[in-house]
Amino acid sequence: MDNSSLCCTVIIEELSATGNIVAKTQHRNLTLTLGRDEFREMQLKIIFPKKESKYSVKEVLIHKKFVRDGKATIKLPDYKIQLLLSNCPPDKLLVFVKTLQTKLDCLKKTGFLTQRQKLFSGKQHEFDEISPLTLKDLQASHASKVATSTAITKTSSASSSSVTSGLNGTLNVRKRTYPANDNLSSQVQERNAKQQKLNAAHERLMGMTKINGVSPSKILANPVQLTAEQTRVLEVIMRGKNVFFTGSAGTGKSFLLKKILGSLPPNHTFATASTGVAACHIGGTTLHSFAGIGSGKAPLAQCVELASRQKVAQQWRACKHLVIDEISMVDGDLFDKLETVARIIRKSDQPFGGIQLILCGDFLQLPPVVGPGEKRRFCFQSEAWNKSIEVTMQLTDVKRQSDKRFIDILQHIRKGSCPEHVSAVLQETTSKCIQRDGVLATKLCTHKVDVEAINTSKLREINGDSRMFASSDTDEAYAKMLNTLCPVPQYLDLKIGAQVMLCKNLDVQRGLVNGARGVVIGYEADYPVIKFACKVTEVIKSVRWVFKIGGGNTIVRKQIPLKLAWALSIHKSQGMTLDCVEISLARVFESGQAYVALSRAKSLEGLRVVDFNRSCVRADASVLKFYDQLELKHRMLHNGIEDENEIFRPNPSIFSKK
Numbered sequence: 001m002d003n004s005s006l007c008c009t010v011i012i013e014e015l016s017a018t019g020n021i022v023a024k025t026q027h028r029n030l031t032l033t034l035g036r037d038e039f040r041e042m043q044l045k046i047i048f049p050k051k052e053s054k055y056s057v058k059e060v061l062i063h064k065k066f067v068r069d070g071k072a073t074i075k076l077p078d079y080k081i082q083l084l085l086s087n088c089p090p091d092k093l094l095v096f097v098k099t100l101q102t103k104l105d106c107l108k109k110t111g112f113l114t115q116r117q118k119l120f121s122g123k124q125h126e127f128d129e130i131s132p133l134t135l136k137d138l139q140a141s142h143a144s145k146v147a148t149s150t151a152i153t154k155t156s157s158a159s160s161s162s163v164t165s166g167l168n169g170t171l172n173v174r175k176r177t178y179p180a181n182d183n184l185s186s187q188v189q190e191r192n193a194k195q196q197k198l199n200a201a202h203e204r205l206m207g208m209t210k211i212n213g214v215s216p217s218k219i220l221a222n223p224v225q226l227t228a229e230q231t232r233v234l235e236v237i238m239r240g241k242n243v244f245f246t247g248s249a250g251t252g253k254s255f256l257l258k259k260i261l262g263s264l265p266p267n268h269t270f271a272t273a274s275t276g277v278a279a280c281h282i283g284g285t286t287l288h289s290f291a292g293i294g295s296g297k298a299p300l301a302q303c304v305e306l307a308s309r310q311k312v313a314q315q316w317r318a319c320k321h322l323v324i325d326e327i328s329m330v331d332g333d334l335f336d337k338l339e340t341v342a343r344i345i346r347k348s349d350q351p352f353g354g355i356q357l358i359l360c361g362d363f364l365q366l367p368p369v370v371g372p373g374e375k376r377r378f379c380f381q382s383e384a385w386n387k388s389i390e391v392t393m394q395l396t397d398v399k400r401q402s403d404k405r406f407i408d409i410l411q412h413i414r415k416g417s418c419p420e421h422v423s424a425v426l427q428e429t430t431s432k433c434i435q436r437d438g439v440l441a442t443k444l445c446t447h448k449v450d451v452e453a454i455n456t457s458k459l460r461e462i463n464g465d466s467r468m469f470a471s472s473d474t475d476e477a478y479a480k481m482l483n484t485l486c487p488v489p490q491y492l493d494l495k496i497g498a499q500v501m502l503c504k505n506l507d508v509q510r511g512l513v514n515g516a517r518g519v520v521i522g523y524e525a526d527y528p529v530i531k532f533a534c535k536v537t538e539v540i541k542s543v544r545w546v547f548k549i550g551g552g553n554t555i556v557r558k559q560i561p562l563k564l565a566w567a568l569s570i571h572k573s574q575g576m577t578l579d580c581v582e583i584s585l586a587r588v589f590e591s592g593q594a595y596v597a598l599s600r601a602k603s604l605e606g607l608r609v610v611d612f613n614r615s616c617v618r619a620d621a622s623v624l625k626f627y628d629q630l631e632l633k634h635r636m637l638h639n640g641i642e643d644e645n646e647i648f649r650p651n652p653s654i655f656s657k658k
């Protein structure tokens with residue numbers, strides 16, 4: 001389906017003369033198509049299961065405040081109806097309403113034919129799908145808006161007077177031919193002349209960077225283009241396949257996920273990630289919070305019971321497309337449990353109960369977190385993976401960094417190799433000063449304790465009074481346990497100017513998610529006011545964390561969900577892009593940890609490694625084997641099937657299973 005069509009849920013409301021709703025019908029999966037009739041005027045076609053209706057559009061009112069949520073209202077005053085669209089893929093809806101509005105604006109500029117003129121034309125009925133929106137259309141629409149209403153009136157009267165003049169000959173208007181004896185030809189010619197004038201204006205405007213303060217590329221729905229390999233992944237996903245797409249850090253996996261989310265119906269699509277920070281990047285929630293099975297460590301029966309709670313089960317049943325970013329950190333056992341829970345709750349024998357899986361991540365980055373003595377099992381080693389994933393694809397074009405030398409260094413580190421020349425370059429960065437315009441580098445540390453020490457000393461350096469926020473815990477005796485379990489401290493010291501991070505998903509839609517960065521700018525009613533990097537300013541109030549401690553007992557901490565953030569742990573930085581970063585790698589304890597830290601930097605210029613040692617570069621042997629097998633398949637397919645050289649299904653037998 002192209003940009004002129006849209007498939008979604010539509011409520012059609014019929015309106016009285018005073019605008020009251022007199023009748024209402026709801027239709028799931030209707031197709032709306034924009035087109036032009038035989039007079040090149042705009043038509044909106046609604047395709048019902050057994051019939052179709054066409055509306056000539058001369059006037060339209062579009063309510064598009066909730067386009068990003070896949071909702072909009074299109075009112076056609078001439079027909080006294082309004083269409084309430086919902087569950088539309090947001091990007092498609094945006095293009096659709098923009099096309100409707102813009103093309104109509106352009107058409108208004110040239111004027112409409114009267115009913116009488118149309119009747120006498122003798123033309124056959126036609127419906128051509130409307131051409132895609134172009135920059136030229138946007139500029140013509142803008143020119144039409146700035147024109148005065150008198151100019152529009154003049155255009156209309158000129159159009160109607162020209163009808164009688166007639167013109168012999170044939171005119172080509174947008175590749176369509178009009179016969180010589182067509183008494184509308186003069187009007188068409190006039191329209192054509194106007195179009196040429198607009199084209200000329202467009203040529204002049206090409207040098208212009210902004211229309212009404214907004215750049216033309218921003219007005220066009222698709223400002224940043226997907227690369228060819230990203231487009232191929234999107235195409236396979238739109239064909240409904242269960243896909244895992246992978247690639248090095250910065251190849252645009254999360255970027256592509258956002259595009260995928262814009263192309264799927266929001267009511268049935270759930271965006272999740274293994275960590276809060278990663279979920280924040282794609283505007284989603286954590287996999288745990290979607291699944292509703294707590295930590296997922298409980299026995300299967302208990303997990304099923306948890307997922308059977310009304311609201312959780314509703315989510316599972318509504319889900320048709322499940323997106324999981326940073327899949328490398330999802331534990332294999334958890335993945336197996338989720339697959340079983342999905343089948344039970346959705347009462348379906350298909351893998352994951354028939355949900356389409358869209359997984360992305362890089363297994364050479366951080367692995368699942370395991371407790372002491374626990375065996376690590378990657379997601380790709382699970383039963384559920386082998387039976388669900390149909391297609392694996394790789395992105396190879398690194399977008400985060402542009403310096404080839406740096407990309408090459410990072411590729412070595414990713415595979416756990418650190419030859420002399422790589423080590424030398426990273427050691428050289430130690431002596432650099434990477435402060436830029438007073439903006440301090442974000443410090444990435446391997447351990448949480450180092451993060452805390454840096455943050456405390458930075459806070460001390462700020463002049464001004466500090467305010468201390470004490471948590472309210474169930475019992476003082478559990479404070480120590482709560483300090484380990486809870487992401488926020490028992491005592492939180494803040495000053496105006498302090499760099500902070502949000503530790504709870506407060507409002508995912510507005511970017512107030514676990515990991516969101518901000519600065520304290522004041523206080524209101526004894527609560528800190530935070531200006532977040534996502535451009536939201538919010539008063540942050542206390543929230544509760546509840547932990548089960550065995551024997552059916554729970555402990556609770558109530559605290560402001562903030563912590564100091566001059567320094568970050570490498571685990572929290574996964575998925576981020578940082579301009580200016582200072583890294584300490586002396587105490588790396590995970591495979592992939594050094595790679596995650598180093599690959600956050602956009603350039604070597606913005607990177608300082610404080611204490612580089614080659615032993616910190618590690619890659620997990622089973623993951624390397626997994627990728628070697630993928631490479632092998634890739635090469636085999638490349639030799640055989642040229643078009644599908646990036647699509648392959650890994651051989652499950654190569655992976656060790658528990």
Ligand SMILES: Nc1ncnc2c1ncn2[C@@H]1O[C@H](COP(=O)(O)OP(=O)(O)OP(=O)(O)O)[C@@H](O)[C@H]1O
Nearest residue numbers: 225226227248249250251252253254255399400575
């Ligand atoms: N097609 C593209 N055009 C322009 N910029 C892009 C494109 N794809 C990705 N980028 C940019 O590249 C950077 C890295 O992208 P992204 O964070 O999605 O990578 P990633 O593969 O998810 O990395 P990581 O594995 O570290 O999470 C981002 O700044 C993103 O905006």
Ligand SMILES: [Mg+2]
Nearest residue numbers: 253254255575
């Ligand atoms: Mg990412």
